Amino acid sequence: MIAEVIIDIPTAQVNHTFDYQVDPEMEDLIKIGMRVEVPFGYRRLMAFVVNVKESTDFKGDVKMISRLIDYESFLSQELVDLSKVLADTLYAFRISVLQAMLPNILRVKYETVFKVIEPDTLADALNLSPNAFKEGTIKRETLEEFLSSKQIQGLIEHSTIEVAYQVLDQKTHKTVQYVLPNRGVSEYQEILDQLDKRSHKQGQVLAVMIDHQMTQAIELDQLAKMAQASKATIRTMVKKGWLTLEEREVYRPAYQLENTQPSQAKPLLKQQQEAFDQVKKQMGKDQAKTFLLEGVTGSGKTEVYLQLIEEALKVNKSAILLVPEIALTPQMVERVLSRFGSGVAVLHSGLSITEKYDEWRRIIRQEAKVVVGARSSIFAPLQKVGIIIIDEEHETSYKQGDNPRYHAREVAKWRSEYHGCPLVLGSATPSLESRARAEVGNYHLLKLTQRVNQQALPPVTIVDMTEHLLEQKNLELSQLLENKIAEKIAAREQVVLLLNRRGYASYLQCRSCGHVIQCPHCDISLTYHKADEKLKCHYCDYQVGLPLTCPQCGSKHLRTQGIGTQKVAESLRQLFPQTPIIRMDNDTTRRKGAHKKLLKEFADQSGAILLGTQMIAKGLDFEKVTLVGVINADTGLNMPDFRAAEKSFQLLTQVAGRTGRGRLKGEVVIQTYNPDHYVIQLAKQHDYESFFYYEMRRRHLSQYPPYFFTTLIKVSSKNRAQAQKMIYAIKDQLMNKVKTHLSMIGPSTGGIERINDYYQFHLLLKYKEVDRLQDQLQAILMSSQESQAKGIFVQIDHEPQYFI
The missing domain is CATH 3.40.1440.60 (PriA, 3(prime) DNA-binding domain)
Incomplete structure (x- = not known):
């Protein structure tokens, strides 16, 4: 073979x-x-x-x-x-x-061991004493000295042993100690009757076992708690031979099921039912088809997803549900868990290495048939997939940033074809690429235009900050927004505030010479973080303490410019000292479980303010939120990216949808220095349709997706001249080999020329036919190996989402 x-x-x-x-x-x-x-x-x-x-x-x-x-x-x-x-x-x-x-x-580095399930059977096979396996495992190398690969496989198939992977210095399998009764209840009663009164704690343990007629194993911790005795007491009873103690492997649950209340399917409104019926009908055909579910915020897309997953499970098939952000995951996971219980596997970057591994094994063993998680969950090794759903399909986080640069949507389409199952793409603001495909019939468009609570979308007020700037009272909050916040807090309602920039201030500037303190490794200013009195680079993570004087002229007159979430949080605490302020950004959510903890903290407090970056804009569902404020709507509008308008419109529309989701009416205040910009005006109207057609005309004129394919070739090196020479050589190669149907923009420096000491040069390709270019791009990839040895790196990114 x-x-x-x-x-x-x-x-x-x-x-x-x-x-x-x-x-x-x-x-x-x-x-x-x-x-x-x-x-x-x-x-x-x-x-x-x-x-x-x-x-x-x-x-x-x-x-x-x-x-x-x-x-x-x-x-x-x-x-x-x-x-x-x-x-x-x-x-x-x-x-x-x-x-x-x-x-x-x-x-990662690991060692392979075998978990011993049946020590007696293994001992017979090796002619050893069962006591040889006290540790519960045997090293792979040890077992392979005695048995052939075929014999080992036989033991695995008969559940005598099980393969385990142990990360060095880190346990792969979690074990829990169990207490096993090895006497009958009547025998325990006899022991209790004869027990020395000084051993009253042991008596408490025996009494619990007798009262509960214990004949099965019980967790050591649980027995100690029930008997109000220490673990040492129980271990003493083990030494006396009254009990047996053993370790059993358990999965590390990604989420605690016991805290989740079971839920039932909710009645669907007419539009929800129509969308559900069309996808369900396709599921019965065992044929791939992509549906674009365009539903306004609060229209009940999640309930449609859950009922479609239930349909897949009814016919013994599996399901994948992707969400874009880890911040979205807690609420979505709780909804899926409440509906499908232990049959759900959770996969996202917030889990530890070993928790992910446990979830992966549950999927392989078909113990979990529903997978919910972020981008990489699309590779879950499920069998017989019946439905794939991508929530908030427009999100750029579905595109992998480093090699291999896959887009989860394209992988999902391939797996949909493989399994002959429907793919559902859901969003209130679909990507232009997806909506364009629906327009020409490649996707089937389903619309949900009404909110589940039957209320209208919240009214939006635009505040022109150029006028507010003249007042100079508060640089972050206009008087209107400040008054609205005070009104909602007084009514014990909740407020969500968006500012898509973390840190305290955008940069530190010397008022004497105008010098802005830069990152020494990147061509960008350092961001001031007041909490730890540091300047930080958000690209290479360089950090330095706050300087007392200007490094260029020595002046002490240093001043912060711009605002970040830290600064706004400080201002809010001064304005509303009695109000809980919960801040969510990359600085406050670094620790495991921080997203869930902060969201729970917000949910449990009436009259609270949730302030955060874009991670709070999508998917969050709190009925008490009656005001959403956008502190600066312009942060993404002027980015050097043809998708800047689309991303800004999506962000504004999504965050506006966080209010008015319950019985209380909501409202939105958007602060901007560009009140007449078409993105701001159309977001005010919640008018995705007009935005789509307007933006499509702009894309057509400038020859960008979805009318053209794009590929970004990026060359980086610590030697600027070498990187520049390489990018021009690649352009010459393409011009000589591809004569027609190819437009090139560049070479140019990236949006930030130097990142982490590497100079960046970009060449953007626009073309209509993929096949004409594929061989040449493969040739560039292959030849890049030689330049890599010289410290010149070439990256090829098909349909890039970012250009910096």
């Missing part, structure tokens, strides 16, 4: 399959997607098995696979096939795609 493998070296020279012989002992064990160790040159390297065949066309000496790394496959045939497609279309090495599909724990 021959196995085709992809070697774990991300270079052009080995970016193809290699044939290796499979030892007859391993033939029954090898599976597609497994990782194996192979001899490669003078080294032994990890490789993925991507195909198995009977013979090879290779004329030379075919080497033998050294050993199995996995005894189970973490990648299905579907994902292995998908890796080939993504490698070709994303201009990435296939090994990079395969690695991206795996849980992180399989990409």
